Amino acid sequence: MPRSRRFFNxxxxxxxxxxxxxxxxALAVLLALSIxxxxxxxxISLQQETAAGVTWTLGNFTRLFSDGFFWTxxxxxxxxxxxxxxxxxxxxxxxxxxLNNQIRxxxxxxxxxxxxxxxxxxxxxxxxxxxxNPNFGAVNGTLKQFGINTESxxxxxxxxxxxxxxxAVDVWQWTPFVFLVLLAGLQxxxxxxxxxxxxxxxxxxxxxxxxTLPLLKPSILIVLLLRTMDLLRVFDQxxxxxxxxxxxxxxxxxxxxxxxxxxxxxxxxxxxxxxxxLALTNVISATYIRLLEGRNA
Amino acid sequence: MRTLLLxxxxxxxxxxxxxxxxxxxxxxxxVAVISGAExxxxxxxxxxxxxxxxxxxxxxxxPYANLFEKELIDLKxxxxxxDLIMLDDPWFPRFANENVLTExxxxxxxxxxxxxxxxxxxxxxxxxxxxxxxxxxxxxPYVGNSQLFFYRKDLFEKYSLKAPATWxxxxxxxxxxxxxxxxxxxxxxxxxxxQGNAAVADxxxxxxxxxxxxxxxxxxxxxxxxxxxxALEFMLQLGKYSPPGYASFNADEVAAHLLQGTAAMSINWxxxxxxxxxxxxxxxxGRMGFTTLPGAKKPGQAEIGNWLIAIPRYSKNAEAAMDFLxxxxxxxxxxxxxxxxxxxxxxxxxxxxxxVAKNPAYPVQLRSLESSRPRPRTPYWNEIxxxxxxxxxxxxxxxxxxxxxMNQANAEIEKILQRAK
Numbered sequence: 001m002p003r004s005r006r007f008f009n010x011x012x013x014x015x016x017x018x019x020x021x022x023x024x025x026a027l028a029v030l031l032a033l034s035i036x037x038x039x040x041x042x043x044i045s046l047q048q049e050t051a052a053g054v055t056w057t058l059g060n061f062t063r064l065f066s067d068g069f070f071w072t073x074x075x076x077x078x079x080x081x082x083x084x085x086x087x088x089x090x091x092x093x094x095x096x097x098x099l100n101n102q103i104r105x106x107x108x109x110x111x112x113x114x115x116x117x118x119x120x121x122x123x124x125x126x127x128x129x130x131x132x133n134p135n136f137g138a139v140n141g142t143l144k145q146f147g148i149n150t151e152s153x154x155x156x157x158x159x160x161x162x163x164x165x166x167x168a169v170d171v172w173q174w175t176p177f178v179f180l181v182l183l184a185g186l187q188x189x190x191x192x193x194x195x196x197x198x199x200x201x202x203x204x205x206x207x208x209x210x211x212t213l214p215l216l217k218p219s220i221l222i223v224l225l226l227r228t229m230d231l232l233r234v235f236d237q238x239x240x241x242x243x244x245x246x247x248x249x250x251x252x253x254x255x256x257x258x259x260x261x262x263x264x265x266x267x268x269x270x271x272x273x274x275x276x277x278l279a280l281t282n283v284i285s286a287t288y289i290r291l292l293e294g295r296n297a
Numbered sequence: 298m299r300t301l302l303l304x305x306x307x308x309x310x311x312x313x314x315x316x317x318x319x320x321x322x323x324x325x326x327x328v329a330v331i332s333g334a335e336x337x338x339x340x341x342x343x344x345x346x347x348x349x350x351x352x353x354x355x356x357x358x359x360p361y362a363n364l365f366e367k368e369l370i371d372l373k374x375x376x377x378x379x380d381l382i383m384l385d386d387p388w389f390p391r392f393a394n395e396n397v398l399t400e401x402x403x404x405x406x407x408x409x410x411x412x413x414x415x416x417x418x419x420x421x422x423x424x425x426x427x428x429x430x431x432x433x434x435x436x437x438p439y440v441g442n443s444q445l446f447f448y449r450k451d452l453f454e455k456y457s458l459k460a461p462a463t464w465x466x467x468x469x470x471x472x473x474x475x476x477x478x479x480x481x482x483x484x485x486x487x488x489x490x491x492q493g494n495a496a497v498a499d500x501x502x503x504x505x506x507x508x509x510x511x512x513x514x515x516x517x518x519x520x521x522x523x524x525x526x527x528a529l530e531f532m533l534q535l536g537k538y539s540p541p542g543y544a545s546f547n548a549d550e551v552a553a554h555l556l557q558g559t560a561a562m563s564i565n566w567x568x569x570x571x572x573x574x575x576x577x578x579x580x581x582x583g584r585m586g587f588t589t590l591p592g593a594k595k596p597g598q599a600e601i602g603n604w605l606i607a608i609p610r611y612s613k614n615a616e617a618a619m620d621f622l623x624x625x626x627x628x629x630x631x632x633x634x635x636x637x638x639x640x641x642x643x644x645x646x647x648x649x650x651x652x653v654a655k656n657p658a659y660p661v662q663l664r665s666l667e668s669s670r671p672r673p674r675t676p677y678w679n680e681i682x683x684x685x686x687x688x689x690x691x692x693x694x695x696x697x698x699x700x701x702x703m704n705q706a707n708a709e710i711e712k713i714l715q716r717a718k
Contacts, residue, residue: 134540134541135540135554151541152541154542154545155542156542156545157541157544157545157546158542158544159544159691159694159696162545242545243491243493245493245544245687245690246544246690246691246693246694247492247544247687247688247691247694247696247697248492248691262366263365263366263680263683264677264679264680264683265369265391265679
């Protein structure tokens with residue numbers, strides 16, 4: 001250990017004091033708000049309250065396997081995430097490519113596209129809940145104007161359409177975010193590769209596939225990663241739009257965790273479910289990074 | 298360097314000194330109340346009490362969705378932050394079971410009262426006892442809600458229908474009204490079948506009237522009994538006369554349909570009575586009738602939904618809290634609370650001539666409350682209601698048949714009880 005002894009000599013100690021002091025408040029906050037709760041939630045996920053008192057057990061984790069609600073909610077979460085992500089990405093990319101061109105009114109379109117993203121999710125939820133009301137909502141009202149029979153279009157109340165409805169609202173709100181990040185990425189691409197491609201006689205499609213897309217990869221990776229993490233833990237808009245219903249049709253894992261914790265007061269089970277979600281999110285994120293980075297290398 | 302460290306330490310010490318010395322004073326109470334008319338009434342009472350006695354009362358107000366969690370977290374961690382809490386009666390078994398409430402009778406005896414005033418409606422006092430009806434008293438009833446049956450008097454007269462006494466009458470009337478009232482589209486019935494509390498509250502009166510019981514004599518879940526399945530089948534039939542999308546309806550949607558005159562009947566709570574006579578909100582002023590719940594095999598019974606006030610076990614001011622509690626639930630104060638549309642829990646107020654003149658539905662409300670029934674008294678009610686509501690909503694949205702829904706609900710309730718052991 002000669003190195004560490006040298007590291008902590010008197011001279012160094014003095015030099016280390018100031019940075020340590022600067023770091024201390026941040027570390028204290030992190031410890032109190034992040035690390036302590038994390039350790040605490042590991043603890044309670046391994047405990048169960050019984051008549052005899054608190055016991056250490058893996059019961060919360062084994063219970064997951066026999067809990068049909070948990071797996072259904074997990075399934076809903078993935079359907080929701082995959083569908084919303086696909087639409088948001090394709091639409092966002094399309095819009096970014098379109099508005100990266102010199103078209104008329106570009107500034108106006110760019111600005112107005114950002115409005116949904118600026119609104120609080122709660123407001124978006126409430127507004128869409130009203131718009132999707134089967135009897136006096138704007139959506140069915142508009143469809144009726146076009147002579148469409150809306151009798152069976154009950155949107156958030158229909159087990160078939162409810163999931164579609166909540167996905168549509170998410171796409172409406174978050175496509176602008178994807179668009180914004182990808183547009184920034186597009187604008188950071190230098191002109192030279194395009195000029196080179198032009199000289200080499202590449203078609204527009206080839207240019208897009210071999211020049212734009214590879215150079216946009218870092219932005220794509222960032223936006224997919226952020227959206228996936230957000231989608232997997234979606235809570236607020238579904239809570240307001242359907243509260244997981246009708247029946248269980250739009251219950252996602254976050255809603256189920258919330259219910260377990262704050263309605264049923266089963267914090268241990270809620271913590272166990274949260275760790276499963278955390279693990280899955282990590283695996284998915286790592287896969288993304290490997291896929292996208294791997295191809296680059 | 299040393300100066301910097303010293304400054305930081307002093308700063309820390311000062312912040313701590315400022316924040317850590319706030320000891321609760323003797324003449325101060327903290328009350329957790331619900332946002333809405335029920336909580337506003339207690340808030341008003343607190344202000345009046347403050348002016349009268351000088352006891353400072355701090356109010357912590359929470360929306361329905363958060364009140365339960367705030368109170369239970371606080372009570373379970375023994376912080377004693379609240380001296381009085383408002384409780385919805387289905388939560389009571391959970392709180393009583395956790396042993397976090399103060400028994401009230403000893404505090405009453407100290408004040409020369411042998412027990413709660415016999416003027417309180419018995420059904421309301423029953424839900425304040427643990428175990429139900431027979432046990433010790435841990436709360437006092439403050440707002441005496443129980444379900445009522447709302448129906449359009451004018452349409453019933455138009456088609457010479459009698460006020461519905463049975464669920465068969467209801468179905469027949471719904472059919473008649475919906476078929477004949479074609480000029481202005483009017484649905485025969487409107488109900489809430491959103492998963493959770495809504496679907497369960499609208500189903501229980503049908504379930505009970507058809508002879509269903511959530512638990513059998515041995516305490517085993519029995520919602521999939523033939524009676525239970527018949528009750529759900531009946532609910533689905535009634536659903537054919539309810540506006541499309543009712544499987545996601547909550548109180549607001551039901552009220553909107555009734556106030557707009559687009560639905561003719563529903564089960565509802567007394568808080569919605571007064572909006573019907575408000576011409577700025579209602580298109581059916583003077584046309585709504587109120588009666589007790591219809592029966593079937595058994596006489597109709599409403600679900601009770603009282604707001605209770607309790608004193609947490611770890612309150613540091615239980616005596617002062619008791620004084621305020623007795624004052625706020627006394628006839629004079631409760632009469633003030635009724636001005637906000639809160640039904641009382643005292644017989645003398647339900648029959649008070651002045652109040653009856655203002656609230657013509659009071660006699661019906663009293664009958665409904667006296668014959669009401671609580672939701673099954675179990676500390677696991679939140680879990681059970683959630684699971685049961687999911688399957689009721691699934692049946693009403695057409696995802697499951699009545700028998701499938703009840704069988705799956707029964708299995709799920711069984712699981713919840715098994716886990717609880």
